[in-house]
Amino acid sequence: MTQQAANEDTRADVVVVGAGFAGLYAVYRMRTLGLSVYGIERAPGVGGTWHWNRYPGARCDIESLDYCYGFDDELLAEWRWTERYAAQPEILAYLDHVADRFDLRPHFEFNTSVASVIWNEATKSWLVTTDHGETIECAYVIMATGNLSSPQPPAIDGLNDFKGTWLHTGNWPIEPVELAGKKVAVVGTGSSGIQTCTAIAPIVDELYVLQRTPNYSMPAQNRPLGDDEVNSVLANYRERRTICEWSDAGTPMPDPTESALSVSAQERRRRYEQGWQMGGISSLSFAFNDMFRSEEANGFAQDFAREQIRSMVQDPAVAELLSPHHHIGTKRTCVDTGYYQIYNQPNVHLVDLKSEPIVRMNPGGIETTDQQIDVDVVIFAIGFDAITGALADVDIRGVDGFTLNEAWANGPVGYLGVQVAGFPNLFTITGPGSPSVLSNMVISIEQHVDWITEAIVHMRAVGFKRIEATGAAQERWMAHVVELANQTLYPKANSWYVGANIPGRQRLFSVYIAGCGPFRAECNRVVEAGYEGFELSRGTSDRESAHV
Ligand code: FAD
Ligand code: N01
Numbered sequence: 001m002t003q004q005a006a007n008e009d010t011r012a013d014v015v016v017v018g019a020g021f022a023g024l025y026a027v028y029r030m031r032t033l034g035l036s037v038y039g040i041e042r043a044p045g046v047g048g049t050w051h052w053n054r055y056p057g058a059r060c061d062i063e064s065l066d067y068c069y070g071f072d073d074e075l076l077a078e079w080r081w082t083e084r085y086a087a088q089p090e091i092l093a094y095l096d097h098v099a100d101r102f103d104l105r106p107h108f109e110f111n112t113s114v115a116s117v118i119w120n121e122a123t124k125s126w127l128v129t130t131d132h133g134e135t136i137e138c139a140y141v142i143m144a145t146g147n148l149s150s151p152q153p154p155a156i157d158g159l160n161d162f163k164g165t166w167l168h169t170g171n172w173p174i175e176p177v178e179l180a181g182k183k184v185a186v187v188g189t190g191s192s193g194i195q196t197c198t199a200i201a202p203i204v205d206e207l208y209v210l211q212r213t214p215n216y217s218m219p220a221q222n223r224p225l226g227d228d229e230v231n232s233v234l235a236n237y238r239e240r241r242t243i244c245e246w247s248d249a250g251t252p253m254p255d256p257t258e259s260a261l262s263v264s265a266q267e268r269r270r271r272y273e274q275g276w277q278m279g280g281i282s283s284l285s286f287a288f289n290d291m292f293r294s295e296e297a298n299g300f301a302q303d304f305a306r307e308q309i310r311s312m313v314q315d316p317a318v319a320e321l322l323s324p325h326h327h328i329g330t331k332r333t334c335v336d337t338g339y340y341q342i343y344n345q346p347n348v349h350l351v352d353l354k355s356e357p358i359v360r361m362n363p364g365g366i367e368t369t370d371q372q373i374d375v376d377v378v379i380f381a382i383g384f385d386a387i388t389g390a391l392a393d394v395d396i397r398g399v400d401g402f403t404l405n406e407a408w409a410n411g412p413v414g415y416l417g418v419q420v421a422g423f424p425n426l427f428t429i430t431g432p433g434s435p436s437v438l439s440n441m442v443i444s445i446e447q448h449v450d451w452i453t454e455a456i457v458h459m460r461a462v463g464f465k466r467i468e469a470t471g472a473a474q475e476r477w478m479a480h481v482v483e484l485a486n487q488t489l490y491p492k493a494n495s496w497y498v499g500a501n502i503p504g505r506q507r508l509f510s511v512y513i514a515g516c517g518p519f520r521a522e523c524n525r526v527v528e529a530g531y532e533g534f535e536l537s538r539g540t541s542d543r544e545s546a547h548v
Pocket of ligand 2: 191212
């Protein structure tokens with residue numbers, strides 16, 4: 001942390017929490033406004049998701065050429081992605097490069113967690129306190145804390161009795177973990193579990209995959225990116241980026257326009273097969289426009305996916321256990337390179353936790369109702385307290401001591417994903433009510449940070465110092481978000497999207513399902529309507545530096 005970043009008495013115009021894609025860009029944009037920025041990050045370095053998730057096989061499922069920043073042409077031209085879907089080390093190297101190229105690192109206090117963020121009505125400023133006991137007073141707070149950054153801890157009896165090593169995919173050590181020749185159990189078969197199992201199956205002695213619910217996984221059809229391909233994409237990159245920004249998912253794929261019910265069975269199959277060859281998370285969802293809306297259309301895609309599983313897995317009983325039966329896509333679809341084929345290896349054993357639940361862990365490994373599984377290493381790929389976890393962990397108190405956890409007692413709410421009513425000048429990135437986790441997150445992150453930056457520019461231009469979403473606007477917006485979601489199959493699934501993976505959590509589908517383009521249009525409209533739904537006022541903060 002340098003003096004450039006914070007004033008001597010630890011005041012700053014803006015505190016940014018988090019140094020992932022969102023926090024890095026937020027610091028960059030705030031600095032371009034001439035504001036003093038104080039960044040705080042729990043990890044020892046930048047990267048966010050890509051710092052923490054170093055498990056074997058971790059990689060993105062949005063194409064690398066789109067899962068990157070678009071704000072700087074020189075950055076785009078100088079960075080060369082080597083694969084269609086980059087692996088974790090490459091994405092982390094990219095974010096390290098961004099941090100150095102734009103000199104962002106000195107703005108951050110690393111190895112530091114924010115413990116509380118308290119609004120002071122008297123001074124109209126925020127007091128941000130860290131776990132080191134330091135307090136920073138600031139005019140604005142940007143919580144760039146991530147939607148998938150709070151790993152769900154394993155709650156299994158006897159965990160501490162286990163004599164081997166246990167790890168969580170979402171908090172993987174920086175030091176190399178030796179798995180070759182070991183007996184390993186992986187608990188959980190979401191994206192992280194599927195990637196981990198696929199990567200380690202060839203090197204471990206025995207692999208036990210403990211599956212509670214099977215998930216659909218699409219073939220990545222990953223491949224190296226050659227210079228010619230990259231050059232041709234970069235030659236028209238602005239056009240491609242604009243398409244991403246105005247699309248539903250934040251990707252350059254054209255949004256589908258036809259119903260699966262409007263074509264013959266033969267034509268449907270042809271399109272699914274075409275999608276399967278194309279690969280990626282949208283292999284089946286880009287074929288037709290009603291996969292997420294129509295039980296029947298979804299059923300066709302499910303049948304096709306289960307048929308693929310049966311064709312890849314030799315043992316029909318194992319194939320059946322691996323075959324999901326929920327609406328495809330309503331739990332995040334996984335993307336793999338050879339996942340189903342690992343079950344044809346003699347060292348890979350599928351354990352069906354539905355028929356034999358875990359009883360406890362013990363010194364040797366995991367005891368289920370049917371067997372003792374002795375292993376050297378247990379890898380928990382059991383997911384995150386998604387969307388709310390990182391923010392709920394911080395003691396955030398707004399006007400009149402109203403806490404964020406009170407605001408979210410009935411599920412996460414927000415206005416346009418950037419603010420929660422009752423918390424003036426505090427911004428969230430890809431928060432509730434935005435396309436967030438259903439979009440290419442980097443597209444969404446840039447849009448949010450740009451919107452916040454423009455809002456601050458506007459406030460400075462007209463002499464306002466306080467911006468706050470109104471409760472009425474937030475209520476209207478969330479009602480719209482929920483109404484749109486209820487027209488789809490998404491809310492029916494027991495997914496982390498609705499908080500179903502956290503026992504006792506109030507279910508709420510808080511993601512804006514209409515997608516990036518319609519969301520961007522609404523955010524622009526709100527600005528054109530004079531920041532409709534936000535209260536802007538002069539405030540009287542005497543804690544802002546002269547240039548704010
Ligand atoms: P994060 O990257 O999560 O960064 C948040 C940071 O805030 C973290 O470093 C955390 O340590 C810090 N933080 C949180 N709370 C505190 C606190 N109290 N004090 C201090 N620091 C704090 N999205 C896609 O669009 N495409 C993909 O292909 C994709 N792949 C993914 C793969 C994995 C394995 C995972 C887990 C997620 C993936 N995602 C993907 C989602 C991914 O999280 C986002 O794309 C993006 O990286 C989020 O960036 P962020 O900066 O918003 O949050
Ligand atoms: O977590 P998950 P994840 N006992 O919640 C099981 C992104 N991501 O880390 O379905 C036994 O999806 C649980 O079972 P069930 C992406 O957005 C992207 O894999 O609840 N099992 C499930 O199988 C993704 O969606 C990539 O019955 C338990 C699994 O653990 C999000 O991050 C890669 C259990 C958790 O799956 C989260 O993915 C990785 C228990 N007590 C992550 N508790 C890309 O490829 C949970 N489970 C881009």
